[in-house]
Amino acid sequence: MGVNELMGEIAGVGRDARRGGYSRHVYDYADFELRDWFIDQALDSGLDVNTDRNGNIWAWWGNPGSDAVVTGSHLDSVPGGGAYDGPLGVASALAAVEILQGKGFAPAKPLALLVFAEEEGGRFGVPCLGSRLLTGAIDADRARNLRDTDGVTLAEAAVKAGHDPKRFGADPESLAQIGCFVELHVEQGRGLIELDSPVATGSSIIAHGRYRFSFSGQGNHAGATRLADRHDPMLPAATVVAAARRAAAAMNDARATVGRLVPTPGGTNVIASTVDLWLDARVSGEGRTAVLVEDITEAARAAAEAEGCELTVTEESYSDDVVFDETLRSRMDKVLGGVPALPTGAGHDAGILAAHVPSGMLYVRNPTGISHAPEEYAEPADIDSGAQSLARVLEELAG
Numbered sequence: 001m002g003v004n005e006l007m008g009e010i011a012g013v014g015r016d017a018r019r020g021g022y023s024r025h026v027y028d029y030a031d032f033e034l035r036d037w038f039i040d041q042a043l044d045s046g047l048d049v050n051t052d053r054n055g056n057i058w059a060w061w062g063n064p065g066s067d068a069v070v071t072g073s074h075l076d077s078v079p080g081g082g083a084y085d086g087p088l089g090v091a092s093a094l095a096a097v098e099i100l101q102g103k104g105f106a107p108a109k110p111l112a113l114l115v116f117a118e119e120e121g122g123r124f125g126v127p128c129l130g131s132r133l134l135t136g137a138i139d140a141d142r143a144r145n146l147r148d149t150d151g152v153t154l155a156e157a158a159v160k161a162g163h164d165p166k167r168f169g170a171d172p173e174s175l176a177q178i179g180c181f182v183e184l185h186v187e188q189g190r191g192l193i194e195l196d197s198p199v200a201t202g203s204s205i206i207a208h209g210r211y212r213f214s215f216s217g218q219g220n221h222a223g224a225t226r227l228a229d230r231h232d233p234m235l236p237a238a239t240v241v242a243a244a245r246r247a248a249a250a251m252n253d254a255r256a257t258v259g260r261l262v263p264t265p266g267g268t269n270v271i272a273s274t275v276d277l278w279l280d281a282r283v284s285g286e287g288r289t290a291v292l293v294e295d296i297t298e299a300a301r302a303a304a305e306a307e308g309c310e311l312t313v314t315e316e317s318y319s320d321d322v323v324f325d326e327t328l329r330s331r332m333d334k335v336l337g338g339v340p341a342l343p344t345g346a347g348h349d350a351g352i353l354a355a356h357v358p359s360g361m362l363y364v365r366n367p368t369g370i371s372h373a374p375e376e377y378a379e380p381a382d383i384d385s386g387a388q389s390l391a392r393v394l395e396e397l398a399g
């Protein structure tokens with residue numbers, strides 16, 4: 001089945017009627033459906049499928065072994081996300097295997113498809129959770145106790161999904177099997193529009209972190225409480241939203257975003273008692289993310305003090321700058337006949353693996369330049385050339 005047909009098969013899974021787009025989160029119903037879809041497709045292609053101790057799904061062409069050529073991505077989305085971020089890489093990996101099988105290619109090395117759990121952190125808050133667990137980049141106990149917005153822990157959700165959370169943790173044996181990893185992904189910016197190319201390789205990922213700001217004040221009556229008597233945590237929270245943009249604009253090519261802000265109790269006629277918000281901060285360069293976050297935190301602390309509120313700031317995740325393996329990238333570039341090499345501000349599982357094995361990315365043009373939103377798009381012709389390109393890369397690497 002071609003890549004566009006494969007994408008068509010899952011187009012209805014996990015649609016979010018309220019937000020638009022898709023909401024597909026680890027161990028929710030949509031995730032179960034997508035996992036089953038992937039496993040069925042992989043088995044149809046004669047691959048051997050197993051799910052590792054951290055909920056990542058491996059599909060082997062030939063016997064598992066070391067120095068394997070591995071490709072894949074993720075199936076989960078951000079809340080109200082697009083159709084392509086993640087699933088395009090998984091569908092393209094399945095299609096690339098079919099293309100190679102169709103031409104009678106027999107890999108000289110083990111070749112595997114790999115689907116990572118919870119890449120977006122859309123349910124439990126930590127991005128690339130499956131690849132961080134696999135590589136030991138997150139403490140297993142911390143992971144087990146991550147909670148979703150309903151207070152369900154990852155461990156509880158995993159048990160309900162039939163996994164044993166006691167097995168979560170670094171998996172050096174599985175990691176040692178990977179000789180190199182290539183992730184195909186829809187481009188999430190405007191790079192390929194401007195460069196007028198359907199595909200590109202990835203050169204780097206800028207450092208990025210997520211920080212929880214928790215403001216506490218005094219819940220009270222919105223009408224009966226005079227301004228002088230208020231300790232309203234929403235005021236300092238609003239400061240962070242504006243300070244994020246100001247601080248990022250003051251640094252070269254920095255990005256800082258508040259996309260999630262939760263007042264408690266959240267009544268229209270109620271002064272909030274607490275407000276939690278999450279800052280997504282990204283900028284390349286040693287230590288520069290910390291400088292960006294510190295600038296914003298200083299403004300937040302001053303605003304909290306002025307309003308008689310308390311503030312705690314917690315780093316929830318951080319990933320350093322990634323530069324992809326140049327030997328791998330130039331091998332990819334050679335078989336693709338010379339394509340652009342794109343830096344990105346988007347994190348990926350390939351970025352987590354890059355610290356352990358030669359990793360690379362293959363981007364497919366997104367004519368809207370929009371991602372993490374329903375408008376995310378890729379033309380069927382570009383999707384096809386993406387899958388063909390991935391097949392050529394796999395043939396080169398596993399030939």
Ligand code: HGY
Nearest residue numbers: 119120127345346347
């Ligand atoms: O947030 C990111 O950069 C990625 O989409 N997880």
Ligand code: MN
Nearest residue numbers: 078085120372
């Ligand atoms: Mn994403």
Ligand code: MN
Nearest residue numbers: 085086119348
């Ligand atoms: Mn992604």
